[in-house]
Every structure is written in C-alpha cells, then in structure tokens.
Amino acid sequence: MAKTKTTFVCQSCGASYNKWQGQCTSCNEWNTLSEEAAPEAIPKGMGVAKGRKIEFVALEGEEKTPPRKVTGIGEFDRVCGGGLVPGSVILVGGDPGIGKSTILLQVMATLSAKHDCAYISGEEAIDQVRLRARRLGHEKAKVKLASATNVRNILTTLEDEKPDVVVIDSIQTLYIDTIDSAPGTVSQVRSSANELIRDAKRNGYVLFIVGHVTKEGTIAGPRVLEHMVDTVLYFEGDRGHQFRILRGVKNRFGATDEIGVFEMTEGGLQEVPNPSALFLSDRKGDVTGSCVFAGIEGSRPMLVEVQALLSPSALATPRRAIVGWDSSRLAMIMAVFDTRCGLGMGGNDVHLNIAGGLKVNEPAADLAVAAALASSLSGVAVPQETVIFGEIGLSGEVRAVGQTESRLKEAAKLGFTRAIIPERQKRGKKDKEKGLKDSGLEIWEIGHVQELLSFFPMKDK
Template identity: 60%
Template sequence: MAKNILSYTCTACGAVHRKWNGKCDACGEWNTLIEEAPLSAGPKGKTLGSTKGRVIGLTTLADEEAPPPRTCSGLAEFDRVLGGGLVPGSAILVGGDPGIGKSTLLLQAVARFAQTGLKCLYISGEEASSQVRMRAQRLGLADAPVRLGAETNLRDILTTMETESPDLVIIDSIQTMWADNVESAPGSVSQVRAACHELVSFAKKRACSVILVGHVTKEGQIAGPRVVEHMVDTVLYFEGERGHQFRILRAVKNRFGPAAEIGVFEMTGGGLAEVTNPSALFLSERGQAAPGSAVFAGIEGTRPVLTEIQALVAPSTLASPRRTVVGLDSGRISTIIAVLESRCGIPFTGLDVFLNVAGGMKVTEPAADLAAAAALLSAREDTALPADMVIFGEISLSAALRPVGQAENRLKEAAKLGFSQAIAPSGTKTEGGDGIALRKLPDLVTFVGDMFGAG
C-alpha cells in the first residue's frame, strides 16, 4: 500500500515544505508551518499511463471573440470596480476588516442583482438566517427575491447549488466552509484551498458567478494561502476607518476589468450609499487655508480623486522623534524627510512628524510625494499654501521631480472643483488649461525656494 507523504504548509504565505522548520524559507515568518496530509496520494513514481486524452482545440491570436456579457446591479460604484458589471461564471473574492461592512455591501448588491432577474443564493456560514433577515429588513431589502441559507458543509452547499442552478451565489465566508474529505479544522489552509477550488470549479462549469467573503490578517491581507487569490478572477478589498463614514472598495486583481479601480461608499443608517463624486466629498470638510494642508490630485484606477494631506510638525521631548503616518506609505515619508534634510538643508531633527490623509483614504501612488512634502514644509514653516492649489509629482533621491501619468485628467478634476493653480514636475506633458495656471518645477529645491523662500 502506498505511503502517504506528509507536507508542511506555511499559514502566512502558503508555501509547501517537505519537512518541518521553525522558520519558513519563503517568507521568513517563524512558527507558521503546520502539518498536512495531501488531498490524494498515489504510489511513488506512478505516471498517467499509456491511455491518451482528447486533443484540445487551439486558436490563433488573430481570432476575434465577443466580450463577455455583463449584468449591472444598479450600484454604479460596485459595478465600476467589477469592470462594468458581473460576468457569468466569474469567481470574486472580497476581503476586509471585521465589521467594516462586507456583509452589508454584498447583501445590498445581491438584492440588486436579484431584482434585475438573476436567481441569487446567499449562503451564510457565520450568521443564522434570522440575523441576515434582520439586516435585510433594516436596509429595506426584505422584498428582494434572494434565497437564503445558513450552512458550512461544502458538500451540502454544492448539492443545493446544483439543484437550484442559481446565477449568483454569495458565500459568507470561505473560512467557515469545511469539506468532509479533508482531515483538518475549518479555516485551515487545506480546508480553505479545497473549498475555494470546489466552488470556483462549480462556477466555471455551470456559468454561475460566485462571490466569496474572506477574512483578513492583522497585516490587512486576505487570510489563508495566496493560492486562493490566484484561483479567483477578481480580488476586492473593502477598506475604511471605523471612525470615518467613508468606505473604499478597491480591486487589486481583475481578469475582466482594470485593476486598482475603486468604488467609494458612505456608511449611513440605511446601509452603504454610493458616492458619485468622491473628490468633492473628501474635500467637503476642508475649511480655510491652514498650515500643514495640501491638496493632492491623484488617480485611483481610472478616475481622478482629490484628497487633502494634513501634516503636523511639533518639537519632540523624545530621544527618537515620532513619525506617525496614516493613509500613506511610512517608508516613502521617511525617504521624503531624508531628501528634505540632505538635499534641501531643512532639518527635522528633534521634531515629531504626524501625517494623515483626510477622510480615511489610502494613497499608494508615488505621485503623492510632492504633496506630502508640501504639507510637511507648510506645517514646519507655519505657512499656509494657497487654498486653490493642487500639487502632484514624484520625488527622486536626488531631489529631482519626476513626472507622473494622466496629468491632464488630474487637472480637469481639479478645475471641476474650483481650483485655479497647480504645481507639477517640469516633465509633465500638459500645459494646464480649463482655468488652471500650471507651474512646472524641476526639483524639490526650487519648490522650497518658490513656495517658502528657502532652499
């Protein structure tokens, strides 16, 4: 009889090892390897044999194919992140912090899809059916033709899906599902991988769209093996700060549309409301010009979004001054401070630095470098920037300003909101217009000298 070969899987990155180690060689995490028996093990060295399979059909790159049909839910922000609507047979993974509103968002979306004529199932493994119904009543969705079930047994769920033949199934959440042919606890790497594989396979065979809800780790990544993200077609993250009413649905992978697209929602007493003009909402609470405030003209996916970057610089009583950054990459902010000190001669020694993106927005593109530097300098010099000015540009280690893409779209969005001045790198391939006076600067030293009379 063939001997089953044990393997050890890292719970942090999903890498598989033949023997146990205290440290994962793939990601460097300690004490993350767990023992797993393979799903199926045959005799060592066994091949496929001499039986031939069928010849698969091949095409050329010149062959044309119609784009996949899509179904729109009516939630424009949700449809935007999906790439224009729901594609039949697609598998979507949605992650987010506990309590951020994932179940609320998907309940609203599945109700809209059901009202368009799709046959929809909502399978909850974390809540009872009565709890989901109470949420639906609070959101005013009790009349939506959605079939509801509460189950965690994967075999029963697949049997129900095969019997009902739905167009869309919501699984909340993938970590609660368990397959009876896998000898491990629900939520383990083996169970999550097996459940995701079976559900995605069903979606592809039956042209049934499946949306999976996934838990996230303390680092904000979807829990479980990264292979789960590779199996699905689309990976969405639902982001936001609990102290803010804004929520961002961000696509980090999408086989049927642009990645990095965002949808903006506002949490209200009646559920999640769409925000059609996020720039106006993020800047709505911005008052008079104040030191430490700079408006950044950014691009999120295919849409321009204007956000306010706020900075505070204060004397520190600590041997190592604090550097607190919210909504931006702390590593890039440390680099910007180093460039200001080394290239521009502006010291931040003995000063606490606090930086924040207003509204709970997370900005990841390097184009925010110049706006962050402007906010830091404005706070340090106690000098307010013009209230009608937007700033964008990437800062290199030599203090040179590097141009960024889609400058024209950034300026058009700024003009739409009433801004009349803009600062950008000298290599920007646009001359402004639409009522905006564009000033192009070659490096950070020139920016400091022009705006603050130093450098």
C-alpha cells in the same frame, strides 16, 4: 490496518513538512504548522493511464461576450469593470466589520429583481442575515438564503437550483468531508475554493467569495486563492470612519486598481459619486500644514487633503506618525529637504495624515507632502485654491507624472484656480500647452524642490 500518514502544513504559505517544527523555513513565520492527513499516493507498480490529446486553435477568432449583469450600484459596477461577467469568480476581503457582508447583501438585493440570486452564509445564522436585510430595507428582496458549510451539500443544492449569482460568506468556514483537517486550514480553503470555482465556470453563474484577512491585511489562507479567482476586491477604511473604499487589486475583465467610494450610514453603504467634493468638504480656509493633492485612483481623478504637523521633539528618536501614506517615502522626502535644501527637519516629531481615510500609493503625492511639511515648518499656509502634484527624486528634482490634464480638469471643476505641477519636458510641450490652458488654472511649474521652498519663507530662529 495501515497507519494513516500525516504531514504538517504551514497555514501562512502552504509549505509542507514531514515533522512538526516551530518556524516555517519557507516564510519564516512561527507556530503556523498544522497537522493534516497526507494525500494518498499511487501504489507502486500501477501505471498511469495515458491522457488524451488536447486540441490547439488559432489565436484569432470571434467570441461572443455575454452581457454583463449590472448591479445598479454605480461604484460597485465601476470597480468590477462595468458589471458582473457570467462565470466569473470574485473574491472580497477586508477587516472584520468593514462592511463586506453588508455590501454583498445590498448587491444581491438589487440583482434579485432580474436574476436568480442565492446567499449562503457559513458564519451567521439565517435569523442574523434576516435582521441585517431588515435594517437595510431589503427584507422583501427575492434572495434565496441558506446557512451551510459542507461543500458537497452546497454543490448539490446549486446543481438543482441553478442560480445566476451566488455569495459564499465565507470561504474559511467551508469544509470538504474527505479532507481530514479543520475548516480554515490551507488544504480546506484551497480545495473548497477549487470545487466552487470549477462549478461556477461549468454552470456559468457569478460567484462571490468572502475571505477573511490576516493581521497584515492580506487574504487568509494560501496565496494561490487570489490566483484562482478572476477578481480580487479589498475593502479599506477605518470602522470608526464613515468612508469605505472598495479597491480592485486584480480584475481579468476590467481595469485594476479601480476604486469605489462608499459612505456607511444607518441604512447601509451608500455610494459616493463625487468623492473629491466629499473628501474636501470639511477643509477650513488657509491652514498651515495643509494642501490639496490631485491624485489618480484607477481611471478616476480624485482630490484629497494632505495634512502635516511638525513639532519639536523631546525624545532621542523623534516620532513619525503616518496615516494613509508610505512611511519610507516620507523619510526620503525629509532626507532630500535636509541634504539638498539645508532644512533641519530631523529633530522634529512629524505627523502626516491623508484626510478621509484614503490610502494614497502613487509617487505623485511627493510634492504635496513636501508642500505640507514646508508649510508646517515655516508657518505659511498653502493658498486654499491651489492643488499640487509631482514626484520628487533623490537629487531634489521634481519629475513629471501621468494624466496631468485629468488631474487639472478635476481641480478646475471643484473651483480651484492655481496648480503647482512638475516642469514639463520640451518634447511635446506645445502639444500639451492647449490642454493645460483649457483647464482654466494658473499653472506654476517647478523643476526642483528648492523652488517649492520659495513659496514658504522660513522664519529666523
């Protein structure tokens, strides 16, 4: 009997090796190699059948787009591009306990009123899912529930039932019995997802796949999993905080980087139609080290509070504690302050926080962070009715950012009266003048970060 050949596959990047080694030379991760059965090769001397010729068509053509399935949950539909496209595959990832299973059960319950929905759980027993449905108030929903992990059994069942929407919770628990490796390994996750995606495309049903995440926050398993699906959604937020952010990082049928805001309550996740007002609801008067940033998340303008606190440090290396923002950009702004403006911030402990649990990624927050730092250092508060946005360069210049009018209109809608923005370019200034005036805000334009410091006179020490 021929000996079964084995190979060692990295569970982080999918690279394969003939023998075991401690470190993967492809991704430099340690202790990630797992032994798996090698795929059988074609015997020597046997030819490969010639493939059939494929047909090319013109780029121009008329295709009927099938109507989207609207879930009725506005924030979820926004992230998905306006609804669910038949035949699409959506990957949902997030930290344990963040609310992935909860939001998908709510989506299936609302869709079941008009569509045939199936929920297949590989992690939880049927009684556990029923308890969650009862807590959410959806125990009467017409959702077909099952608990299974064998991909062959799942595909056979879906072929007979022919549902419109299917949830697989989660892909790391499924396995294909022809592959000699444990569930959750690279080969099992890749092969299971490939079979499910192929079946969803062929039969035209919407497929939700729940994916575990690693300690770095990325989807566990091969990176190719995110390339195989049509949409990738990430749940963000702290489990101890009531807000949850559903962010779309990939979407073939809608805008990317769109977000939906939810609030975790006893009855499940409730959508927040006006997140700007909610994020600013706990803001207290004129407080030093605090200012409001007018940002853009996807296509939506959003106002959030930026908080900074500087305190003298007794350590040789001052502490930098950042929540919700990029630590490298904070270091850049402090370097600009020290070098271009002569401020001595380097010897202080710096604490920076984006209130509400939101993660801000755009460079337009530079000016708001700089204003919060300057306010904390000087002891002068930013006026409560002022919003700030702009990008800061290494020479200290304040650069323009996109969608200025949308940011200002959102600020005016929430009662703000003043805005500190980058200096506009001369080209097109007259064309934009009317739009900025229509916002009803008093506009202060600055071209260098030194001009920002004029609002915060430093105390003599």
